[in-house]
Amino acid sequence: xxxxxxxxxxxxxxxxxxxxxxxxxxxxxxxxxxxxxxxxxxxxxxxxxxxxxxxxxxxxxxxxxxxxxxxxxxxxxxxxxxxxxxxxxxxxxxxxxxxxxxxxxxxxxxxxxxxxxxxxxxxxxxxxxxxxxxxxxxxxxxxxxxxxxxxxxxxxxxxxxxxxxxxxxxxxxxxxxxxxxxxxxxx
Numbered sequence: 001x002x003x004x005x006x007x008x009x010x011x012x013x014x015x016x017x018x019x020x021x022x023x024x025x026x027x028x029x030x031x032x033x034x035x036x037x038x039x040x041x042x043x044x045x046x047x048x049x050x051x052x053x054x055x056x057x058x059x060x061x062x063x064x065x066x067x068x069x070x071x072x073x074x075x076x077x078x079x080x081x082x083x084x085x086x087x088x089x090x091x092x093x094x095x096x097x098x099x100x101x102x103x104x105x106x107x108x109x110x111x112x113x114x115x116x117x118x119x120x121x122x123x124x125x126x127x128x129x130x131x132x133x134x135x136x137x138x139x140x141x142x143x144x145x146x147x148x149x150x151x152x153x154x155x156x157x158x159x160x161x162x163x164x165x166x167x168x169x170x171x172x173x174x175x176x177x178x179x180x181x182x183x184x185x186x187x
Contacts, residue, residue: 078174082165
């Protein structure tokens with residue numbers, strides 16, 4: 001494992017962790033998005049609501065996509081919804097800063113796994129030529145590998161019926177569509 005990755009440990013809720021993973025300021029030791037930051041965004045998005053629709057009522061740290069998108073925008077980034085009908089081969093990986101996936105996840109109480117599934121945010125980011133799964137449910141970052149392994153990982157995750165993916169890109173990359181390889185950007 002890469003030494004700069006091995007010391008990193010997430011203590012953030014999954015939505016906040018995914019935003020950090022998508023941007024990865026924490027690699028340098030800086031925490032940009034915390035539960036408090038996400039809660040502030042929730043309040044801004046729904047200032048009149050007693051029960052905020054953008055976060056879990058249970059305080060578990062589950063935030064909706066609007067919070068993640070607002071957090072990324074506050075850092076000069078954009079989130080591009082990935083159309084699952086496209087092949088991940090059409091991604092221009094050089095233009096993508098990170099990936100945020102919303103995937104089904106088992107629910108457990110301690111060591112007991114329940115027959116329930118709920119949606120969970122996880123992030124993937126490249127560090128020194130290798131892509132890492134930054135899922136907050138893991139003990140630490142897990143190396144996926146290079147571009148070929150990343151595309152296989154993303155394809156596998158997106159093959160689940162309810163899985164979704166956001167690409168984290170610079171705003172200008174969102175505007176000009178260069179997150180797609182040239183022949184796919186016209187489709």
